[in-house]
Amino acid sequence: MLGEFDIIARYFAPPDNTASMAGIALGPGDDCALLSPAAGAELAVSVDTSVVDVHFPGDAPPEAIGHRALAVALSDLAAMGARPRGCLMALTLSHAEPDWLERFAHGFRDLGRRTATPLMGGDVTRGPLSVAVTVIGEVPAGQALRRTGAVPGERLAVTGTLGGGHGGLRMWQAGGHDLEDPLLAAYLKPMPQLQAGLALRGLASAALDVSDGLLADLGHLCRSSGVGANLDMTRIPLAPTLEMTLGSEAALHAALNGGDDYQLLVSVPDTAWEEARRRCAEYDVMLTDIGHVVAESGIQGVPATLHVTGWQHFTGDGP
Amino acid sequence: MLGEFDIIARYFAPPDNTASMAGIALGPGDDCALLSPAAGAELAVSVDTSVVDVHFPGDAPPEAIGHRALAVALSDLAAMGARPRGCLMALTLSHAEPDWLERFAHGFRDLGRRTATPLMGGDVTRGPLSVAVTVIGEVPAGQALRRTGAVPGERLAVTGTLGGGHGGLRMWQAGGHDLEDPLLAAYLKPMPQLQAGLALRGLASAALDVSDGLLADLGHLCRSSGVGANLDMTRIPLAPTLEMTLGSEAALHAALNGGDDYQLLVSVPDTAWEEARRRCAEYDVMLTDIGHVVAESGIQGVPATLHVTGWQHFTGDGP
Numbered sequence: 001m002l003g004e005f006d007i008i009a010r011y012f013a014p015p016d017n018t019a020s021m022a023g024i025a026l027g028p029g030d031d032c033a034l035l036s037p038a039a040g041a042e043l044a045v046s047v048d049t050s051v052v053d054v055h056f057p058g059d060a061p062p063e064a065i066g067h068r069a070l071a072v073a074l075s076d077l078a079a080m081g082a083r084p085r086g087c088l089m090a091l092t093l094s095h096a097e098p099d100w101l102e103r104f105a106h107g108f109r110d111l112g113r114r115t116a117t118p119l120m121g122g123d124v125t126r127g128p129l130s131v132a133v134t135v136i137g138e139v140p141a142g143q144a145l146r147r148t149g150a151v152p153g154e155r156l157a158v159t160g161t162l163g164g165g166h167g168g169l170r171m172w173q174a175g176g177h178d179l180e181d182p183l184l185a186a187y188l189k190p191m192p193q194l195q196a197g198l199a200l201r202g203l204a205s206a207a208l209d210v211s212d213g214l215l216a217d218l219g220h221l222c223r224s225s226g227v228g229a230n231l232d233m234t235r236i237p238l239a240p241t242l243e244m245t246l247g248s249e250a251a252l253h254a255a256l257n258g259g260d261d262y263q264l265l266v267s268v269p270d271t272a273w274e275e276a277r278r279r280c281a282e283y284d285v286m287l288t289d290i291g292h293v294v295a296e297s298g299i300q301g302v303p304a305t306l307h308v309t310g311w312q313h314f315t316g317d318g319p
Numbered sequence: 320m321l322g323e324f325d326i327i328a329r330y331f332a333p334p335d336n337t338a339s340m341a342g343i344a345l346g347p348g349d350d351c352a353l354l355s356p357a358a359g360a361e362l363a364v365s366v367d368t369s370v371v372d373v374h375f376p377g378d379a380p381p382e383a384i385g386h387r388a389l390a391v392a393l394s395d396l397a398a399m400g401a402r403p404r405g406c407l408m409a410l411t412l413s414h415a416e417p418d419w420l421e422r423f424a425h426g427f428r429d430l431g432r433r434t435a436t437p438l439m440g441g442d443v444t445r446g447p448l449s450v451a452v453t454v455i456g457e458v459p460a461g462q463a464l465r466r467t468g469a470v471p472g473e474r475l476a477v478t479g480t481l482g483g484g485h486g487g488l489r490m491w492q493a494g495g496h497d498l499e500d501p502l503l504a505a506y507l508k509p510m511p512q513l514q515a516g517l518a519l520r521g522l523a524s525a526a527l528d529v530s531d532g533l534l535a536d537l538g539h540l541c542r543s544s545g546v547g548a549n550l551d552m553t554r555i556p557l558a559p560t561l562e563m564t565l566g567s568e569a570a571l572h573a574a575l576n577g578g579d580d581y582q583l584l585v586s587v588p589d590t591a592w593e594e595a596r597r598r599c600a601e602y603d604v605m606l607t608d609i610g611h612v613v614a615e616s617g618i619q620g621v622p623a624t625l626h627v628t629g630w631q632h633f634t635g636d637g638p
Contacts, residue, residue, distance in 0.1 A: 029466075030399070030466050030527075030543070031395040031399050031528060032364055032395050032396060032401065033363070033364050033365070034362065034399075034458070035361065035362045036361050036460065037360075037362060039358070041356075042354065043354045043356060043362065043455075045353075045405075045407060045439065045440065046351040047440065047441055049409040049411055051445065052446075054445050076351050077350075079350035079351075080349070080350050080351045082351065086364075088364060088365070092370060121364065121365060122366055123366060125449075128447045130446055132366070132368065132409035132451035137351070139353070146345065147348075147349050148349075207350075209350060224348070
C-alpha cells in the first residue's frame with residue numbers, strides 16, 4: 001500500500017515538474033512552496049473543489065478527472081486576465097491505486113505543462129475522492145478583469161460556444177464514453193480560456209467565467225456591476241453537435257442554464273469591440289456578442305420557458 | 320435549504336472580514352482574490368486538508384473544527400518563518416445546517432482575526448465533510464526557514480510541549496469533551512507557532528512543524544538536510560497532564576510518535592542558541608533543546624520500544 005509521502009514523491013514531484021519552475025524559489029517537499037512575484041504585480045488566487053459524483057463522474061477516465069480539476073480552477077484566473085504562476089493540489093482519495101494515480105497525475109500535469117502552471121505543492125489525505133486545486137496567477141497591478149465594471153450600452157460577449165458541458169454530461173449519463181466526441185470533450189476536458197483572458201485585459205470592462213450557466217453567471221455579473229442585460233437568443237453560440245444531439249429547444253436551454261462550460265463572459269465597450277475580436281482571433285478564440293448591458297436590473301430577451309436559475313449545490317435547483 | 324452562494328455570503332464574507340484586509344486589493348466575491356505582495360517579499364503557500372473522522376472527529380464542536388482546519392495550515396507558514404497574508408477555504412459539506420455553519424465559521428474567523436489571516440476567498444461544495452485551507456504568507460526574499468539547512472553539531476529544539484495532540488485524541492475517544500482540558504485543547508484547538516517562526520528567522524538553520532510526530536518529522540528534516548540526530552529522552556518536553564493521564568512510558572511514546580502537536584522543530588547553531596531562547600521567551604514560547612544534529616544518518620538515543628514511524632495516511636502505520 002502506498003503512503004502519502006510515496007504518492008507525492010512518485011506522482012506529483014518528479015523532476016520534469018521543475019522545468020517550468022521559473023520564479024519559484026522552492027517547489028514541493030518543504031512546509032510551503034516559495035514564489036517570487038514579479039515587481040508591480042498583483043497575485044490572483046482562487047480555489048475550486050471537484051467532488052466525485054457531484055462535479056465529475058467517478059468512473060470518468062482518471063486523466064480527465066486530473067485535467068478537469070486543474071482546468072476549472074485555471075478558468076478563474078482566465079476570468080481575471082491573470083497569467084498562471086503555479087498551483088497547489090489537495091487530493092483526497094479513498095484508496096491509492098497506482099494505475100489510477102498515474103493516469104490522474106498525467107492528466108493534471110499535462111494541462112499544467114500546456115498552461116505553464118507548475119504544481120508547487122499539495123497534500124494527499126484519505127477520504128472520499130475530491131480534488132481542491134488552488135491556483136496562483138499574476139496580473140499587472142490594477143489591470144485585473146473584475147465583475148464590477150460593466151456599463152449600460154456595452155456589448156456582452158462570450159468566448160467559444162456554450163452548452164457543451166451540459167450536453168456532454170447527458171451523453172456520459174447515457175453511456176457515451178468517446179472523449180473524441182466534442183460534447184464529451186467539452187464536459188470532461190474543458191480548456192480554460194487563459195489566452196482570451198490575457199487578450200481581453202485592457203479592453204473588457206467586466207468579466208467572469210461561465211461555470212454555473214450563462215444566465216446564472218450573467219446574473220452575478222449584473223448584480224456586481226449594478227446593471228441589467230438584454231440578450232439576443234439568436235446570437236447564442238451553441239456547442240458543435242449540441243442541437244443535433246438534444247434538439248433545438250433543449251440545446252438552447254443547455255447553453256443558457258447548463259453550466260460547466262468554462263468560457264468567458266465579458267462586457268466590452270463598443271469602441272474596443274473590433275480590437276477585442278481581433279485579439280481573440282489571434283488565439284483562434286471566437287468572441288460572439290450576444291446582447292448588451294442595460295441600466296435596468298434583470299435579464300431581458302429570454303423566453304420564460306428557457307429561464308431557470310443555474311445549478312446551485314445544496315438547494316439542488318437547476319436543470 | 321441554503322444554497323452555496325447564501326452560505327458564502329452569510330457566513331464567510333461578512334463586513335468585519337474586511338477590517339484585516341490590508342494589502343488585499345480584492346476579497347471574496349469575484350473569480351479570484353487579489354493580493355499585493357510587499358516589495359522584495361517571497362510568497363509562501365501551502366494547503367492542508369482536514370477530513371472528517373480522519374483528521375478530526377465528526378462530533379467535535381464546530382468551532383474547534385473551523386479553528387483546527389485553519390491552525391494546521393497556518394502551522395506550515397510558521398515553520399517557514401512566514402507572516403500570514405490571507406487564506407482560501409474549500410469547504411465540502413454533506414448538508415448545510417445553519418447553526419453548525421455559524422459555529423464553524425466563528426471558530427475559523429476567530430483564529431483568522433487573532434493571526435491577521437483574512438479569508439480572501441473559497442468555495443463551498445456538496446460532499447462528505449472536509450476543509451482544504453490554502454494559506455498565503457510572506458517572507459523577505461531568501462529568509463524562509465527551510466528543512467535543508469541543519470548542520471552537524473547544532474542543537475535540535477522544539478517549541479512548547481509534545482504529546483498533547485495524541486493525548487487529547489485519546490481523551491476524546493474515551494468520551495472527554497471539556498475543551499478547557501489542556502490535552503483536549505491541544506488536540507482540537509492547536510495554536511500555530513507563528514510568533515516563534517518569526518522569532519527564529521535568521522537564527523535557526525532548518526525548521527519544520529511537528530504534524531506527523533516528532534520522530535517522523537525529525538526524519539524528514541534529517542533526510543532533507545542530509546544529516547542524522549541524537550536525542551536526549553530526558554529532555555523531551557511533555558504536554559501538561561500527559562504523564563498523569565497516560566503514564567510515563569505511554570506519555571513519552573505519544574510525544575515521540577503521536578503527531579498533531581503543531582510545534583516547531585528547529586536546528587540552531589550554538590552561537591545563536593541564547594538569542595533564540597530569549598526571542599521565543601519574549602512571546603511566552605518555551606524553546607527546549609532535545610538533542611543535536613550529527614553527521615551519521617538515522618536517529619540515535621531512542622529506545623527501540625519507543626521508536627515507531629509516524630502516522631501515514633493509507634498505510635495506516637502509526638501508534
